[in-house]
Amino acid sequence: MTGAFPSEIHIPDKVLSGKNGVLEFPGKAASFGSRGVIVHGASVEKNGLKSSLVPLLKKAGVETAWFCRGKAHPHALQEASVQEIRDVIALGKNTNARWIAGIGGGSVLDLAKAAAGLYHAHEDPVYYQEGGKLTEKGIPFLAVPTTAGSGSEATLNAVIINPGKKVKLSIRHPAFLAAGVILDPELLKTVPESVMAHSGMDALVQAYESYTSKNATLFTETLALRAIEMIGASLIPAAKPAPTDIQPTRLDIGERDKALHDMLFASFLAGLAFSHSRLGVIHGIAHSLGVLYGVPHGLVCAACFIPSIKMNREAMGEKYARMSRALGGDLTEKITTLQTALGITSPFKGKPVIEKEKIIAETLRSGSTAANPKPVEREDVEFLLGELF
Ligand SMILES: [Fe+2]
Structure with missing residues (x-):
């Protein structure tokens, strides 16, 4: 017989939805801290979203470091890699980030999610990908999906590739759940x-x-x-x-x-x-x-x-x-x-x-x-x- 409920329910507790909701991102991000990293895909630069957000972030008093998947890793695979997680964590630590956001498709969100979740982890990302237990708490992950598909903004796992071992495995942890989600259908217009x-x-x-x-x-x-x-x-x-x-x-x-x-x-x-x-x-x-x-x-x-x-x-x-x-x-x-x-x-x-x-x-x-x-x-x-x- 089908049970009524899973044993635990994990739903992001701050979900903002609606047309142009992305313009609320700077204010929402500021509530998690005045410094953060934004992981994004190349389309966020091409379609002008980054240039609209930069002055709003400044106005909200938020300093951000931007990590473009395509640019940092021109041969980036479709899914985020363990090396990219290390790079985003390093960028966050160099800039004293208090949160990590993903504005993009599933791989961008998974990368931001894994970097935020493993931010204070003692071991390398490969350890957790291979089943190691995560005990350290990360920093807040904020999700702004720009495609309709992966559902990463709602899930506890990040799909990660280890190119050296040619494997693609999820890292899954309840603490990976997004602290805030913005669902803005306008972002899908240029997909x-x-x-x-x-x-x-x-x-x-x-x-x-x-x-x-x-x-x-x-x-x-x-x-x-x-x-x-x-x-x-x-x-x-x-x-x-x-x-x-x-x-x-x-x-x-x-x-x-x-x-x-x-x-x-x-x-x-x-x-x-x-x-x-x-x-x-x-x-x-x-x-x-x-x-x-x-x-x-x-x-x-x-x-x-x-x-x-x-x-x-x-x-x-x-x-x-x-x-x-x-x-x-x-x-x-x-x-x-x-x-x-x-x-x-x-x-x-x-x-x-x-x-x-x-x-x-x-x-x-x-x-x-x-x-x-x-x-x-x-x-x-x-x-x-x-x-x-
Ligand atoms: Fe899928």
Whole structure:
């Protein structure tokens, strides 16, 4: 029987939402201390957000050191690396930072989150990535997502790459929870179509895996099912404002704003849901495939979606029909239509499977795989690989 609530609930206690909410960031940040580090992606410089925030931060009496992922590490991987965590912590200590904020997509938020959480840690980040226990308290982490997908602003974990060992593993700790979150849908307006499509599919897969997770509770199911419904209705209009076959007329401004708003809020709900239920085999295999083939995380998740539904069809029972109702049609057909409309195809088809044994071993070891509704054996991973390649 599904329990009503997880044994512990972790929700950021300061969540500010609404149009242009990002302009409130300097005042909110000042309440955590007059010096901080802002980790961000290159888009924050290109779209003018940084130049709008600089005078407001000054006015609020906040001194900030800016860390641009792309600039500091031109060959930065999609996910944050252990070296970047060390670099952000060093920048914070050199500038006497009292908080660390992330303004960007999932990897930017994960980097800021891990650096804030490990700020006073005695060991190197690799130690915690490999399961070491964190006992020191970090400094506040503030999250301003600029994409709708990872849900990192709502979760307790940061996905980190150790390029030397070619592994991608989460560091997870209750103290990693954001102290403050700003959800501003205006920030999604400059997100490129492919990023919106891939990160939106990540959010949808996260909601699906949370909803069907072995650890699901009434609490997580409610959040996840609502996220599925909202993403199903808003991902195409959010990613494709121009006319398409499915949506023949250009969206008016109000419709587009609503789609972006719903995507941002739904990915937050999905993040809250999976943070309390864990995920499933898609996220179990996605880390290995993403690292080995250099494919964006959201695209790997999208490619694994239908194979996972086939694999879990029986184990998920009546949840299949409930997700279908939330999407307004048969789950498999709806996901297929959505992916076709977004131009998503498997990046693996026709390619050879490299390092098969490593993929299988890592998938079977994953905490996400452990939450999959059908217990996952070696032959299940082989089934997924057979469908993907
Ligand atoms: Fe994900």
